[in-house]
Amino acid sequence: MDDVRAEVLAEIRRTLAADLEVAGPVELHHQLAADLQVDSVGALVLAVALEDRFRVSLAGTDAPSVVTVEDLVVVVERAVREGRAR
Amino acid sequence: MNEALAAAAASASGLTFVDRTEGETFVTYGDVRARARRTAGALRARGVETGDRVALVFPTSPAFLEAFFGVLLAGAVPVPLYPPVRLGRLAEYLVSTSRMIAAVGARLVLADATTRSLLGKAIESSRPPLGCVTLGDLGPAGELEAEIGPGALGLIQFSSGSTADPRPVALSHDGLMAQLAALRALLPREEALPQKGVSWLPLYHDMGLIGCLLQAVYYPGPLVLIPPELFLARPALWLRAIARHRATISVAPSFAYALCAKRVRDEDLGGADLSCWQVALCGAEPVSLDSLDRFARRFGPFGFDRRALRPVYGLAEAALAVTFTPGDREVKATRVDPVRLAATGEAVDGPRAVVSVGTPVPGTDVEVRGPDGSVLGELRVGRIFVRGPSVMAGYFGQPEATASALSGGWLDTGDLGFVAGGELHVCGREKNVIVIRGANHLPQEFEEALAGVEGVRAGCAVAVGFVPEGEDGEQLLVLAERARGTGPPADDEGTVERIRRAVLSHTGIRPHTVRLLEPGTLPRTSSGKLRRNEALRRFLAGALDPPVRVGRLRVLIEVVRSALAFTRVRLGGGAGRPTSA
Structure with missing residues (x-):
């Protein structure tokens, strides 16, 4: 896993633990809703945190089709690489 | 306009x-x-x-x-x-x-x-x-x-x-x-x-x-x-904007006040002064006295005046506001016994605080009516009706739904409440709506998510909203009957977990409580439809009991009802009880 991916995953873990009170490990295969209990407000908090941290916009990407942690990592990584500034 | x-x-x-x-x-x-x-x-x-x-x-x-x-x-x-x-x-x-x-x-x-x-x-x-x-x-x-x-x-x-x-x-x-x-x-x-x-x-x-x-x-x-x-992700933005602009008025559902009290840290506010905030309206969902009190205590040191808090009541069908509380006083509440309230419809003294939402806004009339349509006196729980110039023209293109909501100029809100000290108190709901964080949801959204969940009797689950003790607002309650033959305690934990996952991933809402019940426990109408509000009333009154053992006639009735509830029941055993799904 390269740097950007690792950083995105770290930020997801940080936000889940600090802002959304998700206890326990967070792995790439976990589903945000079913496994990590992230509800619709939690998903918003996560999206805004990632947008702020990586200075990208997730609006208009395929973010709405995200199911797992890995899906989210890929979407954010792509936005960073494409320089999708907000 | x-x-x-x-x-x-x-x-x-x-x-x-x-x-x-x-x-x-x-x-x-x-x-x-x-x-x-x-x-x-x-x-x-x-x-x-x-x-x-x-x-x-x-x-x-x-x-x-x-x-x-x-x-x-x-x-x-x-x-x-x-x-x-x-x-x-x-x-x-x-x-x-x-x-x-x-x-x-x-x-x-x-x-x-x-x-x-x-x-x-x-x-x-x-x-x-x-x-x-x-x-x-x-x-x-x-x-x-x-x-x-x-x-x-x-x-x-x-x-x-x-x-x-x-x-x-x-x-x-x-x-x-x-x-x-x-x-x-x-x-x-x-x-x-x-x-x-x-x-x-x-x-x-x-x-x-x-x-x-x-x-x-x-x-x-x-x-x-x-x-x-942005507010949901960074609630302090709201309070900082109020302080920065010296705003006098702002409105939010109960959950937002609770969220701020919990998530906003002192350093997020940087010495912000909230003394300018004169009118802090609170509505769009059941108002929690606890949340407002915590908010007032948390931000008092930042100049917030608890007398600014004003609970209100309204609904989209009345354009917005139905009642307002007056300014310049503390939030008022009436203490009731939730079990008696659910069981008899009487508001008698007890441990639960129901917040007053005040008196009708100018030009609007409010009545609390009993099942026979008569206007009820103080401390009697009934359905809230509203009449006034801003009540909706109707549901667009839905004459039947309009006719069941509007009659003789009165709007049936579907909400339950009582009057105490001349002020309206909203304490429940008869319409099939669940209000979570100020947003309305229909129970079907949640119930549909349960189709095919292992361990749940098909079509025998209801979703209702309730305010749990110690919570900041309305939460989702799922009452589901066990599939026959899976009775307790075999895999209750697994079934509850599967229900939680299914609801959350389909709807984005996390159930607060999931309760598994014996088959036949949920109340039904004579045509076999589940009665959500009655189920909630019994849950709150602690009276959700499994059906008593029944004789042959009741078996037949049970079979017909179950068939009507889209469930297949086969008769088995010889003891005159419906068994196995």
């Missing part, structure tokens, strides 16, 4: 949009109107005629204003819809958006460029005749400000975002103006102190749209708008 915009345009006042870095963009009402007149001209050139419905899908932004007032100035009817979710659940979003577009027969959908690129499937299935365009697509075509005829519709708002059965609430221009006039009469007099508002509420919701935006235009006075997602 168009005259109100013209009057506001003559003032120097306007709207401030806050972005995520807390940068701000100011737009005067004069600008809003000038742009809206051009939008109106372009809409007419596109083929939008008087009375046509135009759906609007925008984030909180100047473009929303341009589109909303553009539609109004074209003599058409704006229908604000919620923009796409940020992460996940796009498929559900597209289905519900498509149903809402179809339910109002929208002639055109206006959206920002990003949203438009996501809406494809919703547009394909709902087929608005003029398609979906952005403001930029409209192109220049001169200005327009159409005459509004008497009784013309001014707005359609949805009472819930549920996918199953969208209810488009149609409000006339006259009704909207009556509501705005009533609200203005309740604010402190202008000469005493000009009101300045801050709102993070969504503009596709009655409280954000009518209570904040249209009220600011009507007043007219300045309003600061924060996108709702």
Whole structure:
């Protein structure tokens, strides 16, 4: 896993633990809703945190089709690489 | 409404949009109107005629204003819809958006460029005749400000975002103006102190749209708008904006006050002074005394005056507000026994605090009625009925639903309440709506998510809203019967977990409590339909009991009922009990 991916995953873990009170490990295969209990407000908090941290916009990407942690990592990584500034 | 915009345009006042870095963009009402007149001209050139419905899908932004007032100035009817979710659940979003577009027969959908690129499937299935365009697509075509005829519709708002059965609430221009006039009469007099508002509420919701935006235009006075997602992610933005702008008024559901008390740290506020905040309205969901008290204690050191807190009650079908509490006093509550309340409908002294939402707004009448339609006296729980000039014209295109909600000028709110000390207290609900964080959901949304969940008896689960002890607001309760033959304690834990996962991943809402029941425990009507409110009443009264062992006749009845409830029951054993599914 390269740097950007690792950083995105770290930020997801940080936000889940600090802002959304998700206890326990967070792995790439976990589903945000079913496994990590992230509800619709939690998903918003996560999206805004990632947008702020990586200075990208997730609006208009395929973010709405995200199911797992890995899906989210890929979407954010792509936005960073494409320089999708907000 | 168009005259109100013209009057506001003559003032120097306007709207401030806050972005995520807390940068701000100011737009005067004069600008809003000038742009809206051009939008109106372009809409007419596109083929939008008087009375046509135009759906609007925008984030909180100047473009929303341009589109909303553009539609109004074209003599058409704006229908604000919620923009796409940020992460996940796009498929559900597209289905519900498509149903809402179809339910109002929208002639055109206006959206920002990003949203438009996501809406494809919703547009394909709902087929608005003029398609979906952005403001930029409209192109220049001169200005327009159409005459509004008497009784013309001014707005359609949805009472819930549920996918199953969208209810488009149609409000006339006259009704909207009556509501705005009533609200203005309740604010402190202008000469005493000009009101300045801050709102993070969504503009596709009655409280954000009518209570904040249209009220600011009507007043007219300045309003600061924060996108709702920014508030949810960074609640301190709301309080900082109030302090920075020396705002006097802001409104939010109970959960927002609780969220701030929990998540905002001292360093987030940087010594902000909240003493300017004179009117802190709280509504859109059951008001929690506890949340408001925690908020007042938490931000008292920052100058927040707890006497600013004013619980209110309203619903989309009444345009917005039905009752208001007076200013300059502390939040009042009546203590009741929740078990007696659920069991007998009497409000007798007990441990639960039900907050007073005050008295009717000017021009509005409220009655609490018993099952026979008679008006009840103090401390008797009944259904809340409302009459007044801002009550909806009806559900758009749904005469049957309208007839069951409106009768002789009275709106059946479906909410339950009682009067104490001359003030209304809302303590429950008979209509099938679950209000979570100020948003309305239909129970079917949650119940449909349970189809096929292992361990649950097919079609034998209900979703209801309730306020658990010690919680800040209404929460989701799922009552589900075990599949036959899986009885306790075999795999209850696994079944509960599967229910939680299914509901959360389908709906984005986390159930607070999941209770598994013996087959046949949930109350049903004679035709076999589940009775959600009765199930909730029994749950609250601690009376959800499994059915008693029954004789052969009851077995037959049970079989018929179960069949009607879309469940297959086979008879087995010889003891005269229905067994195995």
